[in-house]
Amino acid sequence: MVQKRKGTVAKAKPEVPAEPKRRGRPRAYEPDVALGQVLAVFRRDGYAATSLDDLSAVTGMNRPSLYGAFGDKRALYIKSYQRYREDYTAPMVDIFKADIDIRERLRRFFEVALDIYLSGEQPRGCFTVMTVASDAIADPEIRALVHQGFADVDDAFGWCFRTAVKRGELPAATDIAVLSQMASATLYSLAVRARAGVPRTELQAIANGAVSILCRAVA
Amino acid sequence: MVQKRKGTVAKAKPEVPAEPKRRGRPRAYEPDVALGQVLAVFRRDGYAATSLDDLSAVTGMNRPSLYGAFGDKRALYIKSYQRYREDYTAPMVDIFKADIDIRERLRRFFEVALDIYLSGEQPRGCFTVMTVASDAIADPEIRALVHQGFADVDDAFGWCFRTAVKRGELPAATDIAVLSQMASATLYSLAVRARAGVPRTELQAIANGAVSILCRAVA
């Protein structure tokens, strides 16, 4: 039971942006928390291997509540995917804001990625890769999300390399598109190897090697 | 019905290495063919989303026959994985034997990979990546196969770069391990994007870009 404040000083403190004093029986769960738990299971087992009972168990919600709150399994997966993306854009934005050179920026980028991929007791990898590798990729809406994910990552790296060129860290003739896709490739490779159980030190070595190749001066 | 020769000139021509005139009712299927069909379904839908009924349907074998021939679903998956690896080592070996420079060798490597990843009416991607991204990766034996797959690919690229150094195409100081892992990363990236529906021309551009980065002379 989570009850937050009981109608004492309600007026002065809005807390959450909108809490319009709902009418009926109060929810026994926090939608955000539940979705986070759902995401964790999807990340562990993938789309097909996850049953609604699994999600019911992990959230403590029974199936009808789950259904009422989020919709069917497909809707739950899509919401989980969006949640995943939201969760991990914040730490990435920090890296963009930092006044650092391209090597350090890439290093931090891969470091955060490894945090994500290795989270949990068992390494989870990347939700996007898991989605692509599942039968869920046959779904047009999900495929569109994945494509957006690709583009966002490519663009993020593109910004990094473009900024590096502006700062004079890389030559003007740098092929930004190619480097970005190579950096993205490194990311997917880390995701795959991480989920397969490759230890973090080894993954860091791969990331470091990638940085040195991607940032070395051309002849 | 496939019957090959009936006891006419059996002695002179062994055809298949061992066909010891089996005793009971003849099989109504060709194990190799069936396993190929099983592989195709696993590649399309992944481990969890594939049911024994699906496999029964595609092979034309009923479930008990399937079970008797290959074992349970897990055994079927492992055998499919091994079959996948076997199927695609031959074309790779050809690339090793060819007397070509590193750029051409990598180009062909990625070309064959794209043939694999884009095979079928719907792009299938890489079995290894699909396995990693599924819940099957929790299985130690399957995980061992995946790790072997990683190592084999890294080693194959390693041989390519080592040979290139020997041939004077790359400087002696080349970090072969790093380049190999980058090439592997490119491969996984192609696999992921291919399965997500990225068109071949775009994938080829990525591959070409990777080749130019991996083979450019250092400063």
Add this chain to the structure above:
DNA sequence: TCTTTTTTGTACCATTTCGCATTAAATCCC
């Protein structure tokens, strides 16, 4: 022809899965 051997094909079982219908509970508004 009759037995033995191997596979096929049908049927079955226990469990899981998804989805929904219905009832019980908890809160707000009057």
Add this chain to the structure above:
DNA sequence: GGGATTTAATGCGAAATGGTACAAAAAAGA
């Protein structure tokens, strides 16, 4: 307090799933 409203909880039902038992079929060998 009484109705309205929203959610929780139980449970049903139809279909799918993995796996197996058992009898029929098709071949070889005696």
